[in-house]
Amino acid sequence: MTRSAAGRARSLNADGMSNQENKQESKPTFFLTTPIYYVNARPHLGHTYTTVAADTLARWKRMRGYDVHFLTGTDEHGQKIERSAVRTGKTPQEFAAEVSSEFRGLWDRMGLTYDDFIRTTEDRHKRSVQYLFSELQKRGFIYKGTYSGQYCVWDELYVEGPPGTHCPDCGRITETVSEENYFFKLSAFERKLLEHYEKHPDFIRPEARRNEVMAFVRGGLRDLSISRTSFNWGIPVPGDEKHVIYVWMDALANYITALGYGSDDPANFEKYWPADVQLIGKEISRFHCVYWPAFLMAAGLPLPKSIVAHGWLLFEQSKMSKSRGNIVRAETILDVLGADALRYFLLREIVFGQDGSFSFDALVQRYNADLANGYGNLVSRTLTMIVKYFNGAVSFPGRSIHASPVSGIENAASDCIKSFNKHFEDFQFSAALEAVWAFMKIVDAYLTAEAPWKKLAQSNDLPMQNRVKQILDTAAESIRIITALVYPVIPDAAAKVWKQLGLGDITKADLKDLQWGDLRPGTKLGELGPVFPRAEKEAIERMQKMEEDRQAQSTADQEAASEQAALSQAKTSGPAEQPPPPHVHESQSAAAMSPEQEADAISQQAAAIPEVRSVSAVLDPVPPGQPIVAPATHAAPPQPAEEAPKIAIEDFAKVELRVAIVRVAERVPKADRLLRLEVDLGYERRQIVAGIAEAYTPESLIGRKVVIVANLAPRKLRGLESNGMIVAASVGEKGKPVLAGFLEDVEIGARLK
Ligand code: MSP
Numbered sequence: 140m141t142r143s144a145a146g147r148a149r150s151l152n153a154d155g156m157s158n159q160e161n162k163q164e165s166k167p168t169f170f171l172t173t174p175i176y177y178v179n180a181r182p183h184l185g186h187t188y189t190t191v192a193a194d195t196l197a198r199w200k201r202m203r204g205y206d207v208h209f210l211t212g213t214d215e216h217g218q219k220i221e222r223s224a225v226r227t228g229k230t231p232q233e234f235a236a237e238v239s240s241e242f243r244g245l246w247d248r249m250g251l252t253y254d255d256f257i258r259t260t261e262d263r264h265k266r267s268v269q270y271l272f273s274e275l276q277k278r279g280f281i282y283k284g285t286y287s288g289q290y291c292v293w294d295e296l297y298v299e300g301p302p303g304t305h306c307p308d309c310g311r312i313t314e315t316v317s318e319e320n321y322f323f324k325l326s327a328f329e330r331k332l333l334e335h336y337e338k339h340p341d342f343i344r345p346e347a348r349r350n351e352v353m354a355f356v357r358g359g360l361r362d363l364s365i366s367r368t369s370f371n372w373g374i375p376v377p378g379d380e381k382h383v384i385y386v387w388m389d390a391l392a393n394y395i396t397a398l399g400y401g402s403d404d405p406a407n408f409e410k411y412w413p414a415d416v417q418l419i420g421k422e423i424s425r426f427h428c429v430y431w432p433a434f435l436m437a438a439g440l441p442l443p444k445s446i447v448a449h450g451w452l453l454f455e456q457s458k459m460s461k462s463r464g465n466i467v468r469a470e471t472i473l474d475v476l477g478a479d480a481l482r483y484f485l486l487r488e489i490v491f492g493q494d495g496s497f498s499f500d501a502l503v504q505r506y507n508a509d510l511a512n513g514y515g516n517l518v519s520r521t522l523t524m525i526v527k528y529f530n531g532a533v534s535f536p537g538r539s540i541h542a543s544p545v546s547g548i549e550n551a552a553s554d555c556i557k558s559f560n561k562h563f564e565d566f567q568f569s570a571a572l573e574a575v576w577a578f579m580k581i582v583d584a585y586l587t588a589e590a591p592w593k594k595l596a597q598s599n600d601l602p603m604q605n606r607v608k609q610i611l612d613t614a615a616e617s618i619r620i621i622t623a624l625v626y627p628v629i630p631d632a633a634a635k636v637w638k639q640l641g642l643g644d645i646t647k648a649d650l651k652d653l654q655w656g657d658l659r660p661g662t663k664l665g666e667l668g669p670v671f672p673r674a675e676k677e678a679i680e681r682m683q684k685m686e687e688d689r690q691a692q693s694t695a696d697q698e699a700a701s702e703q704a705a706l707s708q709a710k711t712s713g714p715a716e717q718p719p720p721p722h723v724h725e726s727q728s729a730a731a732m733s734p735e736q737e738a739d740a741i742s743q744q745a746a747a748i749p750e751v752r753s754v755s756a757v758l759d760p761v762p763p764g765q766p767i768v769a770p771a772t773h774a775a776p777p778q779p780a781e782e783a784p785k786i787a788i789e790d791f792a793k794v795e796l797r798v799a800i801v802r803v804a805e806r807v808p809k810a811d812r813l814l815r816l817e818v819d820l821g822y823e824r825r826q827i828v829a830g831i832a833e834a835y836t837p838e839s840l841i842g843r844k845v846v847i848v849a850n851l852a853p854r855k856l857r858g859l860e861s862n863g864m865i866v867a868a869s870v871g872e873k874g875k876p877v878l879a880g881f882l883e884d885v886e887i888g889a890r891l892k
Pocket of ligand 1: 175177214390421451452459460
């Protein structure tokens with residue numbers, strides 16, 4: 140069992156380890172989980188969003204006296220991860236360990252208070268997953284059969300439909316799979332699941348997700364294939380090791396394997412299961428609300444109390460994800476504004492459950508308006524006056540602050556506490572924070588109206604001094620309430636303010652029954668200091684620049700890794716001077732691709748490589764029976780660096796290759812390798828961003844006919860939408876792109892078959 144640094148500090152700071160542990164025995168438990176994140180992509184703000192929300196809930200529950208167990212981790216098996224590792228020239232183990240430690244490192248840097256971080260490659264997890272599999276087998280819910288159908292490697296999802304079907308989640312073309320597999324009798328749980336949803340309206344939240352899931356189940360459930368034989372980066376089926384367990388069964392089980400389910404030490408499982416809240420992004424509702432409860436029912440285990448799905452964090456209008464090339468790293472914001480700024484923004488700006496947009500402008504605006512000018516300013520003006528007029532000593536009259544006009548504030552404070560807690564219970568973080576900031580406005584207005592500085596300038600006699608003291612005490616008590624409430628959301632700032640109020644370590648404070656008037660008289664303020672210094676406009680540009688540099692760096696790293704992978708592959712499969720494989724220069728060409736984009740492109744590459752071959756076949760037909768190869772641009776013919784999976788003709792037919800003419804070509808500012816092209820297909824004109832700027836000047840392309848993949852989902856690159864990709868051979872050591880073309884004149888819009 141592991142604990143985060145912050146989690147450890149929490150326990151060790153307590154009055155005494157054994158006391159604390161004993162006290163925990165009597166506390167109600169609260170088990171909270173996040174999804175475990177795929178290690179094919181490095182952490183970005185989307186992942187941070189869920190984990191921050193979970194951390195906030197965990198802190199709030201602890202503050203209210205719960206024995207919280209907060210679990211997060213990484214999902215490390217499956218074909219997608221195996222393929223990503225190969226692309227970077229690493230073993231899946233090395234690759235997974237590297238990315239997993241990035242997730243963990245980021246959570247630690249942000250001070251997130253997870254109690255356990257599970258990796259699905261750990262032995263404790265593997266053993267327990269195998270135990271679960273055997274249990275389901277023993278109980279008669281697993282049988283062997285043959286699966287022939289479609290599979291989305293990206294989402295690790297079985298998809299119904301003929302070859303060529305697109306994944307309903309990510310839109311990518313599914314792969315055709317035909318394997319002898321183990322099946323889980325999901326169909327046996329259709330009615331039971333529906334009954335459970337009906338009986339427990341809070342099982343799936345929010346309502347919209349619940350309706351979606353119920354409609355899906357009502358549509359009928361088919362048995363689920365739960366093993367694969369075509370790759371082996373996974374947990375072997377006990378007793379039949381050529382099968383690995385389906386990655387979603389492996390991954391979902393983490394919620395119980397981390398607690399020691401089926402192990403020699405099931406104490407945590409007995410203590411914390413069933414989970415109170417399982418937070419997820421909405422796109423994985425089906426796995427969590429259908430498969431997961433069915434597995435648990437089959438194993439005879441209780442179901443989680445609530446699965447809560449939040450919406451997507453959008454950036455530049457679409458879901459933030461590396462495959463779309465529109466990610467922002469948390470690190471950038473941590474460096475410039477700090478973790479609290481990010482936490483506050485995510486929870487205040489986005490209505491939990493709905494999609495919401497991120498932008499640097501909005502982040503800085505919120506930071507300045509609410510944190511620097513709002514909370515920070517209220518704290519600083521109040522405490523500075525207490526120092527100035529009363530030497531930093533506050534009377535803190537406790538429950539004596541009852542007389543008018545203070546009572547208005549007292550009532551407002553009590554209402555604020557109630558409303559905050561009610562909204563938190565409903566996962567409405569944004570509304571909860573709104574309530575606090577509304578209260579803050581009341582206190583601000585009170586200070587402005589009472590103007591204690593003017594009063595003391597008028598007269599400095601004792602009654603006036605007492606009056607001013609009362610005003611400032613009221614403001615200080617309001618700040619105490621506000622600080623206790625916002626602690627789960629902005630813990631660093633709240634801890635600072637708590638100290639400045641002279642109240643010590645906020646993590647040790649008993650905030651369970653937060654109410655007006657609990658400040659003890661005679662408290663001396665701590666040392667004052669800025670809490671949220673105002674951010675200048677320049678902060679926005681700085682963060683944008685950092686993101687651009689980071690993108691460029693990851694591109695460079697990726698190139699180096701790809702070269703390394705190609706080289707090591709060449710070492711094992713042929714002479715060292717062999718050039719890299721022919722490949723397609725996608726809109727985000729190899730040069731401009733991040734690891735996830737590359738991973739993303741892999742499933743398309745199976746189709747992409749034959750495209751180049753087809754082009755060469757047109758140019759230079761080969762006799763029947765001879766292999767078709769890419770055009771020879773070198774003495775030694777280019778060889779694929781890795782064995783590309785074979786595809787059926789139907790798969791190739793799914794790729795819509797067309798001839799287009801370049802009408803506009805220009806460089807993309809601050810992106811050395813990218814060109815923005817406008818290409819004309821005759822029936823349509825569209826924009827493509829291509830990584831070919833180092834090989835072609837914009838002028839040389841205008842009027843040139845090119846081959847494009849016309850049916851690729853659009854993506855954003857450097858803020859520009861790219862609608863398709865240009866087909867090119869990749870030649871030489873550096874993989875220089877050479878555009879595919881024709882000897883004969885071909886009309887634009889013509890399809891390549
Ligand atoms: N490994 C699976 C989950 C297995 S859980 C048993 C997976 N991993 S993931 O890395 O793709 O992470 C998905 C989760 O990350 C989402 O469910 C969500 O919690 C978070 N997010 C990733 N991108 C996001 C956004 N752009 N917006 C909001 N949340 C996002 O799926």
